[in-house]
Amino acid sequence: MKSGQLPGVKQLRYTPAPGAQFDVEVLSFAQLRLMDPGRRRTRPQRPDFHVMALVQAGVGRHTADFIDHPLRERTVVWIRPGVVHRWTDVDDVEGPLLLFTQGFPPAPGPVAQATGDVFGPACWRLDKEAWELAMRAADHLRHEHAAAVSNPRLASAPLLAHLLSALVLRVLPTGPADAPTGTPHEHEPGSDRRPGPDPRPGPAPEPDPEHTVFRRYRAAVEERFAEHHHVRDYASALGYEPRTLTRATRAATGLGAKQFLDQRILLEAKRLLAHTDLPAARCAEHLGFHDAANFTTFFQRQAGLSPSRWRTRHNGR
Structure with missing residues (x-):
């Protein structure tokens, strides 16, 4: 068995949608449900790319590496490559869903640092001010992506990469000003929590x-x-x-x-x-x-x- 392959877990490889040959794709939970009538999303899967979601409305649940997270308005979900996760319940959840490869955001910098953090948080909640700016950034990226797909003359991978970086910077957790999405339900109290620093690190630059x-x-x-x-x-x-x-x-x-x-x-x-x-x-x-x-x-x-x-x-x- 090769490293990264888990029998019983669907291995997801990044494949751009037809007509959208970019290393980023902008979808929505509504599109996810439409593309997945068999509800495969509720079973364990392991992508080799980043999955980021912003919950605009509705409530649901998401599971990432054995930890259950409640979803509600202003929740950010970030699944990094290699994480085993499942959309436990997103039947009533609405909002943008982004897929992007590891090397797509420009490097170096805080965005590259965040995308490379294998122990980064999978779920947190933004305050209202940060959320509004994050949604504007997501909407800008969505419009540029749609324009690039519909009119190749307007396509610009560097522009899409920088807009994605702007969104990442807007959604990065910044500290204890607002509570996380809720206390994650761990299947065995204390046995799954990864030791380490505050799980809500900010994008402050390092030496x-x-x-x-x-x-x-x-x-x-x-x-x-x-x-x-x-x-x-x-x-x-x-x-x-x-x-x-x-x-x-x-x-x-x-x-x-x-x-x-x-x-x-x-x-x-x-x-x-x-x-x-x-x-x-x-x-x-x-x-x-x-x-x-x-x-x-x-x-x-x-x-x-x-x-x-x-x-x-x-x-x-």
Whole structure:
């Protein structure tokens, strides 16, 4: 089984709509329901692209990596590539729905930082002032996208990329001024919550050298977490000292480099246990553990439950 493939979970690849050969697409919940009469949206799926939604009206629910989120007016949903999610209930939800590839927003900057954050929040709520500006940004992007599709002479990928970036900057959570969409319902209290910094980070700029170090480390972890479980391996490959990676990772996420790496391995372990029938020993092998007992010890320490008990409580979520 290749990394990222989970039997039982629909793997979604980004494919531009006919006549819209861009790395961004603007849809709506109404269009989603129209295109999906079989309600496949309610079953687990794993896109290789970003999905962002703004809830203008209605109430519903969404599940992302084992955490349920209530949806209501002024809710922002952001599903990053690789996240296993499902639209649990969006039958009455209205609002824009955006799909875009990882490399479409211009880089570097706070937008690239946010799009690359594998532990970024999946759901939050904006205050009224921020929401109004976000909807204007989304509407501008929608109009430009429609114009580009209908009249290729007007098409401009850089313009669409910058309008998408403006929208991302408008919807990024900025702090505790407004409460999140509601307390997420975790299937087992305390067992799923990822440790780390405030889940509502703002787009404040980081010191550039440290951000560059963390960005390189984060990309390396995402590519090799199933092979290398020690920070020193990444430090050697990237040409840094381990303490440099730890300092940069802590500045960016509030986690040490080893904690960040362990959390990424743990997240994939949970996905394998919940969405496949692989025995724990095979999960261990897939994640680079040469001894199933070491995998069990790692999982128990990180999640507070053995792999078998965790699977029993979360299977199919």
